[in-house]
Amino acid sequence: xxxxxxxxxxxxxxxxxxxxxxxxxxxxxxxxxxxxxxxxxxxxxxxxxxxxxxxxxxxxxxxxxxxxxxxxxxxxxxxxxxxxxxxxxxxxxxxxxxxxxxxxxxxxxxxxxxxxxx
Amino acid sequence: xxxxxxxxxxxxxxxxxxxxxxxxxxxxxxxxxxxxxxxxxxxxxxxxxxxxxxxxxxxxxxxxxxxxxxxxxxxxxxxxxxxxxxxxxxxxxxxxxxxxxxxxxxxxxxxxxxxxxx
Numbered sequence: 001x002x003x004x005x006x007x008x009x010x011x012x013x014x015x016x017x018x019x020x021x022x023x024x025x026x027x028x029x030x031x032x033x034x035x036x037x038x039x040x041x042x043x044x045x046x047x048x049x050x051x052x053x054x055x056x057x058x059x060x061x062x063x064x065x066x067x068x069x070x071x072x073x074x075x076x077x078x079x080x081x082x083x084x085x086x087x088x089x090x091x092x093x094x095x096x097x098x099x100x101x102x103x104x105x106x107x108x109x110x111x112x113x114x115x116x117x118x
Numbered sequence: 119x120x121x122x123x124x125x126x127x128x129x130x131x132x133x134x135x136x137x138x139x140x141x142x143x144x145x146x147x148x149x150x151x152x153x154x155x156x157x158x159x160x161x162x163x164x165x166x167x168x169x170x171x172x173x174x175x176x177x178x179x180x181x182x183x184x185x186x187x188x189x190x191x192x193x194x195x196x197x198x199x200x201x202x203x204x205x206x207x208x209x210x211x212x213x214x215x216x217x218x219x220x221x222x223x224x225x226x227x228x229x230x231x232x233x234x235x236x
Contacts, residue, residue, distance in 0.1 A: 031186075034177045035193070041170045042197070043204055045163065046215055050208035052159045059152045068149075075153070079160070086161055090168035096225060097164055103221055107214060 052104070053111070060112040070112030076105060170222070171229070178230040188230030194223060 063070060080098050087097035181188060198216050205215035 028184075030180060031177070034173055034180070037173050038170065038177075039197075039200070041166060041173070042201060042219070044166055045170070045218075046201055046204045046210060047208050048159060048162055048166070049215075049218065050205070050210035052156065052163070053210060053214075055152055055155050055159070059149070059156075062148060062152070066146075079157075082157070083160060083164055086164045087168070090165050092164060092168035092171060096171075097167075100163075100167065100221075101160070103218075 049104075053108070056108045057111060057115075060108075060115040063112060064115045070109050070116060076101075079105075167222075171226070174226045175229060175233075178226075178233040181230060182233045188227050188234060194219075197223075 060070070062068075080101055083097045083101050084094040087094045178188070180186075198219055201215045201219050202212040205212045
């Protein structure tokens with residue numbers, strides 16, 4: 001049995017009868033193309049988030065040294081208003097942008113509390 | 119009263135006794151600098167997320183047309199493993215990267231279900 005036939009057989013065994021089965025990316029070129037773009041974007045998001053947490057960890061150490069509280073509700077209100085506006089301009093659901101920032105800030109405050117030993 | 123004195127008085131009235139109060143970004147130049155970087159990063163995140171949802175909305179329409187299910191657990195497993203590795207390489211908590219992807223995917227699946235009218 002040649003290599004192509006072996007691959008074809010393996011795919012068949014994994015997904016009997018599936019042509020457009022999304023578990024098998026190779027069977028649908030359009031879906032595979034979408035997913036390559038999503039994977040590139042996700043790598044960018046992970047690296048930008050890593051940089052954001054590098055900065056907020058520095059903020060956490062600075063707040064602990066200068067005895068500032070970990071959370072800052074006024075700052076958060078300003079951030080949410082700004083991101084909702086940016087989201088609207090970029091055609092992203094503003095509700096989602098707010099949920100997203102809340103999700104990130106909750107993680108940041110958890111880090112700050114760890115630094116301050118609360 | 120000169121302009122500087124007026125600003126000084128306004129800051130005093132808003133935050134009596136506060137020098138390092140984080141509600142007042144102008145009073146702490148180091149914190150203000152950190153926050154300008156965070157704000158730039160957040161604008162980048164919002165725009166990248168907007169692009170990600172543009173693609174996943176196209177995926178949603180495509181899946182509805184071709185009668186594919188909205189969720190794809192095998193694809194998600196592969197995505198999580200990949201992002202955890204990228205996160206580790208970028209010095210980001212892999213647990214957080216997994217929570218983050220789950221948060222995004224939940225929103226995507228909600229969109230796909232809306233398109234399919236579930």
